[in-house]
Amino acid sequence: MAVKETNRSKKTSRAIRKTKRLSEVEEIALLEAWIESQKPINGTNPLSFPHLPRDAAIGRLGDGEFSPYAGCKWFDQLPLSGKTKDGLKPKYLEMSDIQRASLPHSLCGRDVLGAAKTGSGKTLAFIIPVIEKLYRLRWSNYDGVGSIIVSPTKELAAQLFQELQTVGKYHTLSAGLLIGGRKDVETEKERVNSMNILICTPGRLLQHMDETPNFDCSQLQMLVLDEADRILDAGFKKELDAIISQLPKKRQTLLFSATQTKSVKDLARLSLKDPEYISVHAESETATPEHLNQIAMEVPLEQKLDMLWSFIKSHLHSKLLVFLSSCKQVKFVYEAFRKLRPGIPLLCLHGRMRQDVRMAIYAQFCEKRACLFSTDVASRGLDFPAVDWVIQVDCPEDIAAYIHRVGRTARFSSKGKSILFYSPSEKEMITKLQNAEPKIPIHLRKANIQKMQPISGLLASLLVKYPNLQALAQRAFITYLKSIQKQRDKEVFDVSKLPFEEFAVSLGLPMTPVIRFLKLKKGQTLTAPATTTSTTKEKNVPVVARNDVLADDSESAEEEDSGDEILRQKVAAKADGEADPPAGLPSRVLKKKKLKINVHRPIGTRFVFDEEGNSLPPLAALAGANGADDGFHFDKDEVEGRFKKLKEEMKKHDKEDKLLLKRRLREKRAEKKMKLKRLQGEEEEEEDEEEEQSRGRRNKRQKLYLDSDDDDDGQTNPQMDGSDFASKMSVDAQVDLALQLLNKMNS
CATH class of the missing domain: 3.40.50.300 (P-loop containing nucleotide triphosphate hydrolases)
Known part of the structure; x- marks a missing residue:
């Protein structure tokens, strides 16, 4: 069955x-x-x-x-x-x-x-x-x-x-x-x-x-x-x-x-x-999603991290996607903010990560509310659910990149918001976005510097505490400048217009890293003209969250939530008689690279400080005070003469140093030759000793020992060489000796 x-x-x-x-x-x-x-x-x-x-x-x-x-x-x-x-x-x-x-x-x-x-x-x-x-x-x-x-x-x-x-x-x-x-x-x-x-x-x-x-x-x-x-x-x-x-x-x-x-x-x-x-959207009025609210805000390069920190602190209950230019920037900002603990889960995503780690981070950001720092690797096609804000800290390379970035929010019929931080040298990008076809409805806002929370002091203390983070900050500085230099649109991206010193200070670096890849013209310096900065003094104190980070001075401000207001710009007036702060710290030279003196360097641009720490005009230490209230006075001819004298002394010292170097090199070469000769002589002596020893061994093998029975006392004769013994005996004696030996052998 x-x-x-x-x-x-x-x-x-x-x-x-x-x-x-x-x-x-x-x-x-x-x-x-x-x-x-x-x-x-x-x-x-x-x-x-x-x-x-x-x-x-x-x-x-x-x-x-x-x-x-x-x-x-x-x-x-x-x-x-x-x-x-x-x-x-x-x-x-x-x-x-x-x-x-x-x-x-x-x-x-x-x-x-x-x-x-x-x-x-x-x-x-x-x-x-x-x-x-x-x-x-x-x-x-x-x-x-x-x-x-x-x-x-x-x-x-x-x-x-x-x-x-x-x-x-x-x-x-x-x-x-x-x-x-x-x-x-x-x-x-x-x-x-x-x-x-x-x-x-x-x-x-x-x-x-x-x-x-x-x-x-x-x-x-x-x-x-x-x-x-x-x-x-x-x-x-x-x-x-x-x-x-x-x-x-x-x-x-x-x-x-x-x-x-x-x-x-x-x-x-x-x-x-x-x-x-x-x-399908060729006849559409906008190139971006209809439910997307787009904002652009001018933020100097040295204040972008301060603005980003303030924005995150005021949107702790939102899902944020932050775009940066390079992998090193993403890694540095993620590590630094993670140690500062803004109060929201932080994630990072870039192309240098292992594939399994990238997929795990992608899954985490899809499932929970967090802040994701990413390069453009996450700007195309990825469907992150319920992203509230897309923050572009660094300017996109073109209009297409901007459209793809902001497209991570307001997907299908949902709503979303995006904000772009552009530096003063990147204003041309805003013009191109406004003139794009189809149109991109982007609204300009002003930043409220007073509401911003500076964190460069906190970053500086972190770099001292974590040396690895300092090396990462240096790489972030260099890779950002490289990304600007490699951009094709030179109307928007001009690396020579960037404030290098201020940008390095904003990352917490004590000195500006050496920028080797930039080819500067004769007489050109690395530091661009300093931009207007806030006079807010930074203190190493815990950062307190604020709810009113954003304010809006446009007509659409009434439709925004109170937590999403854009910062208004309020520049504090400078006190009368207050001296300008130094433009930045001197550039550091790596130990492995020899120091080269720039003969075309500008004269008299260094800052001098007195015993109390107050800044003095250049070359103030060489001038004599005349007792007047209007400061120091310099004799131009006297200063130029002093510099000429110093140059002549420098040339003289250079010649002496070159002669001294030649003499030392000559002595080194002579010492090496003597050392080689000594080594060769020792080797020859060793070879001679070995030859003598081998010759002595050969002679020793050829020795002949003879015993005599003719002694009356019955003692043996002393041993001697066979050739000497034969030369002292006559022919008859030798014949008799041979016969005796033969008889002994027969018996």
Whole structure:
């Protein structure tokens, strides 16, 4: 009976599988017919079609014709498989604008260039066509790689992989995530050939193409570039060209980004065929999300950390995302603020971190309310839930970078706020943002210096306490200047206009680090003209949180919360007769580098202090007071004469020093020669001794000892050399001696 039941169950399972295959074949045939009969016209935007009623979602209308899905609003009104629709429910029911506009074209197999605002649902616009195309082709593990999705960052690739798992969980397609920073490359090489969908970064994909045996993409059906403008730029040019050269030209290509490229040269690299350019927000009044409140505030470079600290202290119950230029800046600000304890959890994210650490931080920031310090690695595509504020401490490199940064908040239909700190030398960026097309509604505010909490004194004490933090502050200083120098837009970014000394003091550094990479012209100094600074004296006291850090002097201030007011600028008047403070501390010279005297240095610019600590005019120590109240007076000819005399003495001392150096070098060389001669002589003496010893051993072996029996006393004769003994005997005596020896031997 048991055998019969087993056979019956096998037959039942085979029948179910057969029915399932038949149902899939019928569904695929229906979808193919639906798509073929209802193709949208080339060059049209389906958003222009009117919406269908909700009860038309069954796929057919009353007259028996297929529904014109080009004007659909719901996912179940599109020619999608039942498994995909089940994966979309219940999270995704209604389509966004970019999905309504692009899906009809991409489901037909056309190349698409999609451009839409950040947070508008571009991910589903290319994940759904990828799944549907491989499903209709009945793709399996034996068919190899059918689709490749390329992402510029590891975090974005991981986010796309999670979205693919959600939508395609009812399909039998296999997918793999290929990103750098992992140690299991050998495991990837074993499994990558059996994957149907690959989500990867350009570098990792190219590594598998070069190193993995039998890696085959000749059957590729679809290529997707997410954040296409970032992948097509110079940073990934070599990798992308190498990848495209190994892919078949007959394929479908989808490109999506918030700032899409229209360059014919870039599109020709991808071998696109009559692509459909779809920009759902091209006619929109703004290039950024509608529910985003954007603020820009002029903050001098040396006060940016003070403003950032004050902003964080006044928004302890908000979720903050802070953008900085370089990895070292992110690490320094994170470590310093973490030791100061602002009262909110702090996280940092940059490209120099290990992959597992980056993914863990990304997950933490998605789950809890915190402040994340990051580089532009988190500016593209990442969907951080419920970000309240995006703070740009450093100015973005261009308008596209600004749009991507602020797009981390106000995603979909939620609200958000962003604030940009720009220095006086970066005012041109604000002009470009205001004149951008489509417009970027950014509001200018003024900072209230009185409400700001200076922390440079606290940072200085931290650097003394933690030497490692001081080295990190120096690297942050240098990397920021390098990032400014490497920017292409010189109208906005001019490193020569930055206040080096004040910026170093704001980081807590006791002296300005040496800037080796800057090539200065003859007579040019490193320090730019000092900017107006606040006269607020810094004290090493605990920082107290304040609720009124932000104030607004514009008409929209009434609509803001009291905690989100922007600071008003109030500059304290300088007391009469008060001397200006020193512009900065002298530059430090590293120990490994020789000190070079700058003959073109300005004369008389150093500060002199008296015994009480008061600053005196330059060269005051050399002048004589005339008793008047108007200060010291100098004789210009006397000063110039003194400097000439000092220069002559310096030249004289230089000659003496050179002669002394030559004499010392000559003595060193002579001493080395004598030492070599002594060593050679000792070696020769040792060789002679060895030869004599070996010669003595050879002579000793040739000695002959003879005994005599003719002594009357019966004593033996003393031993002597055979040659001496033979020379003292006559011929007859020698013959007799030989005969005696022979007789003894015979007896």
